[in-house]
Amino acid sequence: MANRQSQPQQSTADQSREPDLAIDARDVTVTYRDGTKAVRGVSLRIEKGEFFGFLGPNGAGKTTTIKSLVTLLYPTQGSVRINGYDAATDPQMVRRSIGYMAQETSIDRELTPRENLQLACKLYGVPAEQRDERIETLLDLVDLQDVADTRSEKFSGGMKKRLDAASVLVHRPPVVFLDEPTTGLDPEARLRLWEYFERINEQGTTVFLTTQYLEEADELCDRLSLLQNGQVIATGSPETLKSEFGMDVFEITLENPAEEQIERGVQAIRRIDALEDPIVRTTDDGFAIRSDRIREVASEFFSALDDAGVSVSDFDVRSPTLDDVFLALTDDSSADDDRIGTGMASMSAGEVST
Amino acid sequence: MSGHDGRTVISDTAQKAPGNSATDDVRISFKRWLIKNLRNPYVVFTSLIQPVIFFVLFVEVFGAIAGSALAEALGPDISYVTYLSPAIIVMSTLSSAATSGIGLVDDxxxxxxxxxxxxxxxxSAxxxxxxxxxxxxxxxQTLLILLLGYLLLVIKNGAAFDQYLRTGVAGxxxxxxxxxxxxxxxxxxxxxxxxxxxDQEATIMFANLxxxxxLFISSAFLPLGVLPKWIRTVAVLNPITYGVDGVRAIMLGRDVMTVVDVTAFSGIWNTVVPASIVLVGCNVILGTVAIRLLRHAAGSKVQ
Structure with missing residues (x-):
């Protein structure tokens, strides 16, 4: 574990500030007054134009980190520079150069979408003669043109989110922070927002996205950091992470998925020495095994099950997903931490199928 | 998204927003809240309909019996409509002001x-x-209630405006x-x-509470002189007494304050000056606490 942690967080003291970074956070630590350490030494170096993901279960410290990046919170320790401006000494310049979409949808429900966007334009001092055009474009972009003049209180969650997303872009910020923008949305609404975020990223906007959906990070991000207990436990592109930390997964469906049958199957698998201490999880209708060497021992595998008198109705070998990477990383770093366990469970349960 | 390419959205992204002057910011916020208030049926009701209901009901119900108490305290030539107007004004101000926090919690x-x-x-802006x-x-709403009171008085006695508000336009x-x-x-x-x-509910509850x-333990509805002694005692500490007495002195054109006896000035000023001092004092104390709490809520310090 120690070697993994040292990778993304090299010693920061001797590195000079690079003006080209959109986000340059060093050793950000947030300790609440009651002693809770929400963020423990997070360092992030995100280049302009990147689509960066910040991934972790509930309570990992994603929101606290993002709040210290957007000047809502001063870190107890460490420094934050956004677009070259220091968040502690120059918060006003940081605020002018970013868009921030909070986890809770933030729109004025008593105002219409057009009025909400107008308000946002005014707050950021968008010149009056440019407002109308920008608002029209954004309304088109998030597909709210039809309801532009309807009060937004009765909108669906997805519509409100889309309006919120549009309202953080009126001033064309070079960096946008999105805190779990798709949590609680139905799959269709989620896909629509993804499309939208990809589009603004293609247009040059740096996007910093926190999410608890691994699939979301996999789909959208150029690079991502995995966060757990307020610490970055790995950073890299989704592909790198998968090849480095992911292991092949072998999913077995039993003909008779009775508890006793599953148990007998698992015992038989554990006796295969070549698997080298595999990670086994039982599923509804069988079990899943994670190991680097699954593909090499497949035949041994079936004969072992056969000998144990367990008949297999279906099986599937698949490459690792980010889900597996996260499970692998969190399994061995915090087997004793129950809270993380629950967080992970909710994470995989909440995944969207596309 | 109907084939829209959205290219114009972020074609020139690497810039920062221009920002505003503080007066611009005041205007933006002022306008936003004005629109929100006008759209809120609760706000419209407490500001426009509730005062009418209370005014008419109180005049009809209490007016019938308040006459002798009024004559005893202030002399025979004062209508209960005139006497009650300050109470209705203060009551409506209270209803409106006490919901100010709801908007904040809402936000x-x-x-x-x-x-x-x-x-x-x-x-701050x-x-x-x-x-x-x-x-x-x-x-x-204060101006509307003044107008309503005058109309009520005209309907009842056919009085002239300076009989209603004795200090006239300056009043x-x-x-x-x-x-x-x-x-x-x-x-x-x-x-x-x-x-x-x-919490919204708590804010509403404390406002109503x-x-x-x-209102009842003040000079709002009846002269303190005819009320039980304990009410007179508590009324001294009640800011509503000062609001009501201040407005009432101006409307009646005379010193009406009975909780504190000030004679350093002349006529209505013996009421208006001490009432204003007490109320400004309340503003300073409560305002300081509110601003401090607001700073804390808006601050970026880790809590």
Missing amino acids: MEEGMFEKMLVSPVNR MFFGKVLSEVTRIVV IVGVVFVTVIFGGAFMAYSNIVALVTR LTFPL
């Missing part, structure tokens, strides 16, 4: 508060704009002034409750 719950904090908007919209509401300005400083204190109170509880009992 916090809806995330608009944070959205403002993360924008370059001037924070943002709050000042909101206060200004509430002051506007109070001024408008209107005076009434509005006392009302605003009275409202300011309770706006601060409401925001304190809002910032401490961060205060409004009615405090």
Whole structure:
């Protein structure tokens, strides 16, 4: 574990500030007054134009980190520079150069979408003669043109989110922070927002996205950091992470998925020495095994099950997903931490199928 | 998304927003709250309909029996409509001011508060704009109640305007002034409750809890002289007494304050000056606490 942690967080003291970074956070630590350490030494170096993901279960410290990046919170320790401006000494310049979409949808429900966007334009001092055009474009972009003049209180969650997303872009910020923008949305609404975020990223906007959906990070991000207990436990592109930390997964469906049958199957698998201490999880209708060497021992595998008198109705070998990477990383770093366990469970349960 | 390519959205992205001057920010916030208030049926009801209901009911019900008490305390030539107008004005101001915190909690719950904090908007200006919209509401409803009172008096006795408001047009300005400083204190109170509880229901509850009992233990509905002694004692500490007496002195054109005996000035000033001092004092104390709490809520310090 120690070697993994040292990778993304090299010693920061001797590195000079690079003006080209959109986000340059060093050793950000947030300790609440009651002693809770929400963020423990997070360092992030995100280049302009990147689509960066910040991934972790509930309570990992994603929101606290993002709040210290957007000047809502001063870190107890460490420094934050956004677009070259220091968040502690120059918060006003940081605020002018970013868009921030909070986890809770933030729109004025008593105002219409057009009025909400107008308000946002005014707050950021968008010149009056440019407002109308920008608002029209954004309304088109998030597909709210039809309801532009309807009060937004009765909108669906997805519509409100889309309006919120549009309202953080009126001033064309070079960096946008999105805190779990798709949590609680139905799959269709989620896909629509993804499309939208990809589009603004293609247009040059740096996007910093926190999410608890691994699939979301996999789909959208150029690079991502995995966060757990307020610490970055790995950073890299989704592909790198998968090849480095992911292991092949072998999913077995039993003909008779009775508890006793599953148990007998698992015992038989554990006796295969070549698997080298595999990670086994039982599923509804069988079990899943994670190991680097699954593909090499497949035949041994079936004969072992056969000998144990367990008949297999279906099986599937698949490459690792980010889900597996996260499970692998969190399994061995915090087997004793129950809270993380629950967080992970909710994470995989909440995944969207596309 | 109907084939829209959206290319114009971020074609020139590497820039920062221009931002505004503080007066721009005040205006933006003022306008936003004015629109929100006008669209809120509850606000329209408490400002425009509730005063009418209470005014008419109180005049009809209490007016029938208040005559002798009034004559005893202030002489025979004062109608209960005139006597009650300050109470209705103060009561409506109280209802409006005491809900000021609800908007704040609403903004916090809806995330608009944070959205403002993360924008370059001037924070004091943002709050000042909101206060200004509430002051506007109070001024408008006060003027409407004055008009309503006058109409009621005309219907009942066919009186002239200076019989209703004896200090004339200057009196209107005076009434509005006392009302605003009275409202300011309770706006601060409401925001304190809002910032401490961060809860809409609590803010509404504390507002109501205060409004009615405090109104009754003051000079609002009947002269203190005819009320039980304990009420007279508590009324000295009740800011509503000072709001009502201040407005009433201006309307009746005479010193009406009985809780504190000031004779250093002449006529109505013996009421208006001490009432204003007490109310401004309340503003300073409660306002300081409210601003402190608001700073804390808007601050970026880790809590």
